[in-house]
Amino acid sequence: xxxxxxxxxxxxxxxxxxxxxxxxxxxxxxxxxxxxxxxxxxxxxxxxxxxxxxxxxxxxxxxxxxxxxxxxxxxxxxxxxxxxxxxxxxxxxxxxxxxxxxxxxxxxxxxxxxxxxxxxxxxxxxxxxxxxxxxxxxxxxxxxxxxxxxxxxxxxxxxxxxxxxxxxxxxxxxxxxxxxxxxxxxxxxxxxxxxxxxxxxxxxxxxxxxxxxxxxxxxxxxxxxxxxxxxxxxxxxxxxxxxxxxxxxxxxxxxxxxxxxxxxxxxxxxxxxxxxxxxxxxxxxxxxxxxxxxxxxxxxxxxxxxxxxxxxxxxxxxxxxxxxxxxxxxxxxxxx
Numbered sequence: 030x031x032x033x034x035x036x037x038x039x040x041x042x043x044x045x046x047x048x049x050x051x052x053x054x055x056x057x058x059x060x061x062x063x064x065x066x067x068x069x070x071x072x073x074x075x076x077x078x079x080x081x082x083x084x085x086x087x088x089x090x091x092x093x094x095x096x097x098x099x100x101x102x103x104x105x106x107x108x109x110x111x112x113x114x115x116x117x118x119x120x121x122x123x124x125x126x127x128x129x130x131x132x133x134x135x136x137x138x139x140x141x142x143x144x145x146x147x148x149x150x151x152x153x154x155x156x157x158x159x160x161x162x163x164x165x166x167x168x169x170x171x172x173x174x175x176x177x178x179x180x181x182x183x184x185x186x187x188x189x190x191x192x193x194x195x196x197x198x199x200x201x202x203x204x205x206x207x208x209x210x211x212x213x214x215x216x217x218x219x220x221x222x223x224x225x226x227x228x229x230x231x232x233x234x235x236x237x238x239x240x241x242x243x244x245x246x247x248x249x250x251x252x253x254x255x256x257x258x259x260x261x262x263x264x265x266x267x268x269x270x271x272x273x274x275x276x277x278x279x280x281x282x283x284x285x286x287x288x289x290x291x292x293x294x295x296x297x298x299x300x301x302x303x304x305x306x307x308x309x310x311x312x313x314x315x316x317x318x319x320x321x322x323x324x325x326x327x328x329x330x331x332x333x334x335x336x337x338x339x340x341x342x343x344x345x346x347x348x349x350x351x352x353x354x355x356x357x358x359x360x361x362x363x364x365x
Contacts, residue, residue: 050082086105086132124150149178167212169215176222252290284302299314310350
């Protein structure tokens with residue numbers, strides 16, 4: 030069961046009572062949990078007359094832009110403009126990440142933040158220096174953590190908009206309950222959300238069944254032309270070059286969940302997705318069983334995450350990065 034320190038809760042409630050303007054940060058390449066967490070807070074803060082802006086370093090995927098109160102989101106603003114928002118805020122909140130580097134160009138604003146800073150996150154090894162921290166890894170998602178947190182704060186009353194945001198975060202961060210969902214509290218949270226009136230089928234439809242033709246063609250190409258299976262060590266990976274992504278008119282979020290497809294191959298227990306970007310290689314990792322991809326990502330690819338779902342990055346060329354991964358996978362074969 031998720032428990033919160035009484036004094037920390039009281040300090041957080043005092044902060045909220047003294048806040049009229051809040052600024053929320055999510056990580057670059059935001060997923061359903063990041064956006065859901067931020068907009069769940071926006072929904073609750075409206076009830077207590079807190080004006081809230083959500084700052085995101087780049088564009089939100091199309092399948093998440095329908096979420097309630099999305100008009101609070103500001104995408105890709107210049108650093109100077111976000112600095113102005115921070116200076117005009119009474120409170121800064123970081124959701125679904127715990128290292129300032131995850132907001133890239135905005136990271137100095139968090140490293141030198143002069144406003145009260147609150148961290149709400151479910152990833153391991155927090156590094157942000159927050160005044161108040163709700164960092165609990167035993168939750169499926171930051172959205173679930175927010176739901177649990179505000180059950181302890183009587184000044185707000187969750188409604189269907191809040192519940193829809195939370196459910197979106199839970200299903201995207203658990204892959205529709207296929208991983209990171211072994212907690213009883215997760216399903217108790219879903220029951221609470223259903224009681225609040227969410228249309229879970231519509232939410233699922235909006236997130237997973239509103240794909241563009243280009244995304245679907247990119248998936249087919251990735252599986253047919255860019256998937257490599259290393260049968261001897263139960264490992265597979267997919268890679269996408271800049272040219273590949275340009276060919277299929279790539280939009281942020283188009284490759285979401287691609288990394289999970291090789292896990293459906295019999296005998297495969299470790300997968301990776303490599304996406305070439307302008308300045309680095311974005312990497313996603315997934316595993317089944319006891320192989321901890323968060324430790325693998327942290328040690329070798331400047332990343333982190335959860336035991337069976339993590340991410341990282343490389344500043345080496347794509348093929349060099351892939352060769353490094355292949356060699357490392359062979360070294361870890363006895364664990365995979």
